Structure formats: structure tokens, C-alpha cells
Amino acid sequence: MSDQSVDTARAPVGLAEPVAVPAAPDHAEPTARRGTRNTVVLLVFTAITNLADGVTKIALPLLAARASASPAQVSAVSLTLSLPWLLAALHVGVLVDRLDRRRLLWGANGLRLIALGALMPLAAADAVTIPVLCAAGLVLGVAEVIALTSASAMIPALTPPEGRERANTWIAGAETVCNEFAGPFVGGLLLAAGTGVALGTTWLSYLAASLVVVLLVGRFRASRRADGPADDEAAAPETVRVQIVDGLSYLWRHTLLRTMALILTVLCACWGAWLALMPLFATSVMHLSPSEYGTLLSALGVGGLAGALAVTWLNRFFGRRWVMFADLVGTFAMMAVPAVTTNLWAVAVAAFLGGMGGTLWTVNARTMAQRLVPDAMLGRFGAVSRLFSWGAMPIGAGLMGLLAEWFGLRLAFGFFAVTVALTVPPFLRVLTRSALTEAFGDKPRA
Numbered sequence: 001m002s003d004q005s006v007d008t009a010r011a012p013v014g015l016a017e018p019v020a021v022p023a024a025p026d027h028a029e030p031t032a033r034r035g036t037r038n039t040v041v042l043l044v045f046t047a048i049t050n051l052a053d054g055v056t057k058i059a060l061p062l063l064a065a066r067a068s069a070s071p072a073q074v075s076a077v078s079l080t081l082s083l084p085w086l087l088a089a090l091h092v093g094v095l096v097d098r099l100d101r102r103r104l105l106w107g108a109n110g111l112r113l114i115a116l117g118a119l120m121p122l123a124a125a126d127a128v129t130i131p132v133l134c135a136a137g138l139v140l141g142v143a144e145v146i147a148l149t150s151a152s153a154m155i156p157a158l159t160p161p162e163g164r165e166r167a168n169t170w171i172a173g174a175e176t177v178c179n180e181f182a183g184p185f186v187g188g189l190l191l192a193a194g195t196g197v198a199l200g201t202t203w204l205s206y207l208a209a210s211l212v213v214v215l216l217v218g219r220f221r222a223s224r225r226a227d228g229p230a231d232d233e234a235a236a237p238e239t240v241r242v243q244i245v246d247g248l249s250y251l252w253r254h255t256l257l258r259t260m261a262l263i264l265t266v267l268c269a270c271w272g273a274w275l276a277l278m279p280l281f282a283t284s285v286m287h288l289s290p291s292e293y294g295t296l297l298s299a300l301g302v303g304g305l306a307g308a309l310a311v312t313w314l315n316r317f318f319g320r321r322w323v324m325f326a327d328l329v330g331t332f333a334m335m336a337v338p339a340v341t342t343n344l345w346a347v348a349v350a351a352f353l354g355g356m357g358g359t360l361w362t363v364n365a366r367t368m369a370q371r372l373v374p375d376a377m378l379g380r381f382g383a384v385s386r387l388f389s390w391g392a393m394p395i396g397a398g399l400m401g402l403l404a405e406w407f408g409l410r411l412a413f414g415f416f417a418v419t420v421a422l423t424v425p426p427f428l429r430v431l432t433r434s435a436l437t438e439a440f441g442d443k444p445r446a
Helices: 031-065 072-083 089-098 101-124 128-159 161-194 197-213 240-252 257-283 290-318 319-342 345-374 375-390 392-407 411-423 425-431 433-440
Strands: none
Touching: 031 072, 031 101, 031 128, 031 161, 072 128, 072 257, 072 392, 089 128, 089 240, 089 375, 089 433, 101 128, 101 197, 101 433, 128 161, 128 375, 128 425, 161 197, 161 290, 161 345, 240 257, 257 290, 257 319, 257 345, 257 411, 257 425, 290 319, 290 345, 290 433, 319 345, 319 392, 319 411, 319 425, 345 375, 345 433, 375 392, 375 411, 392 411
């Protein structure tokens, strides 16, 4: 089975029915040297932009708190940064499969530069309002959707098959460390120096990331359509609606990928619930000091970094199936431990396991998708997958709030722990050793 397409002589592993997929694209595979260069460039781009994203996720809510004392209005500003994943992800996926993906990265950073460029003089004049912050948040959120979807879809065309796990490992590690750990920390330091310093530094970071993208070499458009005639120029262009439906149906017909997406939806809902309730739980139940709470949150980022450093070794030693299963174990621990104890170190260790499991799943899931999903479908597939997973985070947060209000904080954590446990049977039934061996093209383990 080619790494760029699925063999049409048989259905791919986990398919409920055959899906018409073209033969391997007629573009030569990137060389190892070129793949290493592209991986480094994407890593630097990801690190810079995620660090800047982490700063904006701290800066905008703080500016909102200065502009309004209303909790609802401040929350609305934070929501605008993630709302585009629900509203725009599917359409962005179509763009990624239609257009030059490197130009989309430039376009995403251009939107970021415009949003922050408009915000900086208003912040300097102390004239920032909630509507202005919401507009800026929406633009930055859309830019994040475009950038992450485009960068992920580029990896198969820019790196050889043997280098993709390494590329996904480095990039997932950079996302975790820079966005979840270093970004908020750096944002706090920059904001302490002044709002103008924080916004100006972030603007320069996005500009630098745009310049880094110039160093990418290779093919930046999808090779051909995932279905229909091989001659793209002779084929009638599909409508956006048809391409969105194709992306949704592709995922739904593929049993292995569909099961992974549904499991990840549950796990991300749990993450959204944990992040929403932990501040209240830590202060009112665990009675943590600010420094202790910082230690607890940092355990997530440290766990993610540990997962990125260890994923290749763990895959070889335990096999991908059990490495991916570790995400279920880690997320279960995140939810179950606070339900039974308020010990800081126990809750922190559970958070570490959750962060580590999340990175282990991310690296393997991306590598698998880049092997199974045709190049012309990668943008839509990535957008649909993130719609399922990231879209579940605010839903999990809302549900957690209701459960905590009705039944108490600990029972709310316990409910989500049980929900994670319910994903174990479908995982073991569908993500079998043989299915994953075929999906990754690995040699069977002795």
C-alpha cells in the first residue's frame, strides 16, 4: 500500500466498504535530506506561531477584563479564539485541498498581523472595547484553523514516509510545549512589561514565522482529487458543499479512522471539562496557592513534552496499539484522581499522564492519517477530525459545569472518568494489532 494513497485492489484496513482512491500521485517522493529540511522549517514555524498563540490567549482575555467587569463578556472574548473550529473548519478544509498550502500559511499569518496591527494602537490609547476584542479573536481563531490544517496536510508531500513519525513527533511536541506551557508563561512576562510590549512582540513573531515558510521546498498543492477523473483540468470543479460532504463521508466510511475520531471526541470533551473545572476545584476544594496551581497546570505541558521525547522508543518497545491506549489511561487518571483525592501530587501525576498520553495519541494518529488518507483529502480530513475533537472541548466544559452544579465537583469528575472507561471496548475491538500494523505498513511483530 502506497503511503500517498490506498491500494484500490482491496479496501483499506477498517473500511466498511471500498472507497475509490486514485493511484499514487505522479510526483516523486521527497528525499530524506529535503524531508529533514522541511521538518526543521515546519518545526520552527510551529514553535514560533504556537508561542505567539499562547501569548494572545493570555493577552486578549486580560484586555477584556480591563475593558469590562462582566464575566459573560470576558468569556465571550475567550470563546472567539476557539469558536472558528466549529464555524469554519469544514470550509477551511476545502480551501486546503484546493489551494497552495504554503500560500495559505502566509495568508493565515497575514490575518494575524492585520488583527494585531489594528489592536496595538487601540491598546496604546486605552480605547479597546469588547466588540473590538471579539473581532480580533475571531480573526486570530480563523487564522489558527487555516495554519494548523495547512501545516498538517503538507507533511506527506514534504517528507518521505520514513521521516513522518519524526516530523509529527517534533511538531506535536512544539505545539504542546509552546502553546500550552511556554506560551502562557512568556505571555505573563510580556504583559508584566506592558500590553504594547506583549502585542508588539507577538506581531513580530508572526512576521518572522512568515519569513521562515519561504525556506520550505517541494510541492504545496494537493496532487489530485481524491475521487473522480485523474485529469483535474478536464474534470468539472466540485462545489464547496460537495467537497465538505466528501470529507465527512470519507471519515465516516472508514471504520478505523471513524472509531479513532469518536474516541478522541470523548477524550477532548474530558480535557475541556478538566480545564474548565480545575481552577475552581483547585482553589475551593484543594485549597492550592497560586504557585501550587501553576505546578499542577505545568504537569500537563511537561507530560506532553515527555510523550514527544519518548514516543518513538515506546512505539518500538510496546507497539503502537498500547502506546495509543495510554491516552485512554492518562485521560481516565486525569478525571478519576480528583474524584477520589485532593492530594496535589496525585492530581499532578494524573495530569502528567494525561498530557503524555495526549501527545502519544497525536503523533501516532497523525502519522496513520497521513499514510491512509489521500493527499487531495488531507485538508478536509484534518478539518473534520479537529471539528469532532476540538469542537467537543466547549461541550465538555459546559456539561461539566452543569454536572458540578447539580451533583458536586467530585461526582462531575467521576462521571467523565466513567465516560472514558466506556471507550475502552471499541478501542480494543477496532484498533487491533493487525489493523494498526496494516494501517502503518509496519512489519508484523513477532
